[in-house]
Amino acid sequence: MSLPLSKLSFTLLLSTALLGACSKEEPAQPQEQPAKTEPAPLTGKIDRTRAGELLPAVNLIDPAGKQLNTGALSGQPVLINLWATWCAPCVTEMPMLDDLAGEYEGKLRVITVSQDLQGAEVVKPFFAKEKFKHLQPWLDTETELSTKFGGGVLPTTVLYDSTGTEIARVVGGYDWSSPEAHALVDEAVEPAT
Secondary structure, eight states, X not given: OOOOHHHHHHHHHHHHHHTTOEESOOXXXXXXXXXXXXXXXXXXXXXXXXXXXXXXXXXXXXXXXXXXXXXXXXXXXXXXXXXXXXXXHHHHHHHHHHHHHHHTTTTOEEEEEEOOTTTHHHHHHHHHHHTOSSXXXXXXXXXXXXXXXXXXXXXXXXXXXXXXBEEEEEESOOOTTSHHHHHHHHHHHSOOO
């Protein structure tokens, strides 16, 4: 017996969410955000298989139209997080990334890049509601950076050293408040001599 398409889609979406990551494909119709209950599972693991790759150059914009070229970020370690408002593990990570940005202020730049196709229309209210102290809302409505990173899974977070060289990445939700996360960031901020 086969499942109707809507039940199959729901089953696939639920399976992905339970794995602690989201497909970068946004729902066809804007969906209401569910009431906050339990945080999404954080099952991402540190992956060093692409260490040594250079940060791709992509133009991002903020809701006011200010541009940021990721290729011009060398000189300071950077943590780039690809996320979306509809991705539960992404939303769970955001406060931790805000805290991390505060802890490493002046030593590490944390850049959260929304992959929401609706751009500022959904990201601006999300940031207003959450009142982040250290994060800025960068937009990539064409999902160009996601394509360059490969994989298409959200959240994807990549850590670069001050030369723009990848140290490691995490695909899926991750506990950015953990000692393991701080040890990873310290590799970029305080490189071994």
